[in-house]
Amino acid sequence: MFFQNSNPKGIVQLGIIVYNRVMNIRNRSFFLVIILAVVSLISFRVSAAQSVPDSLYFPETGFTVQGEFLEKYQSAVNPLLLYGYPITDAFVAPDSSPAAGLLIQYFQRARFEYHTESSPGDRVVVSSLGIYLYDLEQLDSKTITAASHPACRYFAATQHQTCYAFLKFFDANGGVDQFGNPISEIITLNGQLVQYFEKARFEWHPERASGKRVTLTNLGQIYFNFYEKALPPFEPGNTGDNLVNDILDLKVRSFAKSAVVPTDGAQTIFVIVTDQKNRPVNSAQVTLTLTPAGGQPRYLAMPVTNPKGVTSVAIPIKDLPIGIVEVQVSVNYSSTLQKETVTSFRIWY
Numbered sequence: 031m032f033f034q035n036s037n038p039k040g041i042v043q044l045g046i047i048v049y050n051r052v053m054n055i056r057n058r059s060f061f062l063v064i065i066l067a068v069v070s071l072i073s074f075r076v077s078a079a080q081s082v083p084d085s086l087y088f089p090e091t092g093f094t095v096q097g098e099f100l101e102k103y104q105s106a107v108n109p110l111l112l113y114g115y116p117i118t119d120a121f122v123a124p125d126s127s128p129a130a131g132l133l134i135q136y137f138q139r140a141r142f143e144y145h146t147e148s149s150p151g152d153r154v155v156v157s158s159l160g161i162y163l164y165d166l167e168q169l170d171s172k173t174i175t176a177a178s179h180p181a182c183r184y185f186a187a188t189q190h191q192t193c194y195a196f197l198k199f200f201d202a203n204g205g206v207d208q209f210g211n212p213i214s215e216i217i218t219l220n221g222q223l224v225q226y227f228e229k230a231r232f233e234w235h236p237e238r239a240s241g242k243r244v245t246l247t248n249l250g251q252i253y254f255n256f257y258e259k260a261l262p263p264f265e266p267g268n269t270g271d272n273l274v275n276d277i278l279d280l281k282v283r284s285f286a287k288s289a290v291v292p293t294d295g296a297q298t299i300f301v302i303v304t305d306q307k308n309r310p311v312n313s314a315q316v317t318l319t320l321t322p323a324g325g326q327p328r329y330l331a332m333p334v335t336n337p338k339g340v341t342s343v344a345i346p347i348k349d350l351p352i353g354i355v356e357v358q359v360s361v362n363y364s365s366t367l368q369k370e371t372v373t374s375f376r377i378w379y
Contacts, residue, residue, distance in 0.1 A: 091115045099135050099142050102154040107203050114138025117251060118258070126308065127257055129157070136254045139230070139246045156208075156229050159249040164213055164226045166256070166340060185211045188228075192216070196225055196232050199244040220296035220344045255285060256302065256340070279306040280314070280369040284359045290376045293352060297345045297375055303335050303361055310339030314363045320345070322377075323353025352377050 085096030086103075093116040095103050106112045118136045123129040133144040134157075141157040148155075182193035190212040192200055200209060210228025217224060223234035224247070231247035238245075280303060287298040299318060303311040316332040332343045354376050361369045 088115050091117055093117065093119050095135065096120070098144065098154050102142060102156075103137075106208065112203060112208060112246065113140045114248065114250065117254060120144075123258075128162070136250045136258065138248045138251050140250045141253065158210060158228045159253050160210065160227045160230050161213060162253060163231065163247075163249055166336075166338070166342075187211045188213050190215055192225060195234065195244050199232065200227075220298060221346075222296075252287070256300070277305040277311060277363065277367065280311065280361055280363060280367050281305070281308065282359060282361050282369045282371045284357065284371050284373045286357070286373055286375040288375065290378050291347055293347060293377060293379060295347050297347055297355075298342055299332075299345060299357055299359075299373070300340065300342045301332065301335070301359055301361070303339045303341075303363075303369075310337060311335060311363060312337045312339065314339075314341075314361050316341050317360045317362075318343070319358040319360070320350075321356045321358070322350045323355070325351055347377055350377055352379065 084100065085094050086100055087094045095116050099120055103109050103113060114137050116135060116137050120133055120135040120142075123132050123134050125131075127134075129141070129143060135142045141159055143155050143157055145153050145155060179191075179193060181197070182191040183197055184191045185206075188211040192212045193216065196216065203209075209230045212225060212227050214226040216234075225232045231249060233245050233247055235243050235245055283302045285300055287300065288295075291297050301316050303314045303316070305311055312335060314335040316335065318330040318332060320328045320330065322328075330343065330345070332341050335341045354374055357373045357375070359371045359373065
């Protein structure tokens with residue numbers, strides 16, 4: 031509207047001039063009331079613009095987004111869809127975090143980082159959690175060398191393409207600026223079609239209504255569980271101890287990707303193994319014992335832990351009964367160190 035960027039003082043002066051010129055208006059008092067009403071409206075807009083808050087509290091999760099983090103959040107086409115709710119306040123990442131020393135904040139589907147060395151407007155960036163999770167899960171996805179279908183778009187930067195509903199969602203919600211480039215083809219993961227991007231993972235849900243079948247994985251929550259919640263700060267080593275680099279004890283943490291899964295779904299169990307100083311333990315052997323509600327225990331060998339001390343395995347659910355499934359995790363390292371822990375999840379309708 032014209033009045034949005036106008037000077038209130040100038041509007042008053044213009045109104046007075048018009049008032050003095052319009053001699054054929056019988057009720058000048060009525061005309062003056064109109065002018066004052068317009069001025070009041072402009073003043074209200076100016077006041078409202080000046081009182082825009084620089085913080086926003088989310089009662090759904092109990093955390094606040096503020097300052098440049100809030101500006102970044104609200105700049106998205108649909109912040110709740112693309113980022114979700116905040117799951118932490120802003121904090122300086124500890125030394126044990128891959129983002130050590132940076133001011134960061136986690137959301138359900140993203141992590142924001144604050145880079146002081148960048149220019150204003152570019153200091154808050156969305157972390158490449160899609161790349162981190164893709165590497166963490168050690169997936170094998172074949173690349174392509176050229177576009178192969180008119181419903182697809184090829185991205186030369188990463189030699190992958192995205193197609194169909196995934197491409198439509200990609201274009202409608204910010205494209206490369208929002209999600210980065212695709213880093214995998216569309217693949218099947220735990221019986222579900224997904225595609226990895228640098229900053230996100232798309233999921234296909236055929237059971238949802240048309241137009242809402244593409245959703246985003248809660249990468250922020252998954253990554254937070256790995257590195258900020260599951261791993262405590264590294265303990266300082268004793269440089270005078272000749273055994274400082276020896277693995278003397280194991281610490282094992284395990285959790286299910288989803289707390290509740292449907293009977294026709296699948297579950298992924300993650301295990302993190304560290305030593306007495308919370309350093310990742312590579313090549314630890316991990317086995318699972320699954321005890322479903324009222325069922326017989328099942329045994330499953332997991333891949334050995336990777337250099338980050340992490341391993342995971344997908345578990346089909348279709349043959350398990352409804353109820354709580356207890357997962358006992360046993361870890362063996364060098365045939366001399368053993369440790370166990372327990373996690374669980376629920377199978378529901």
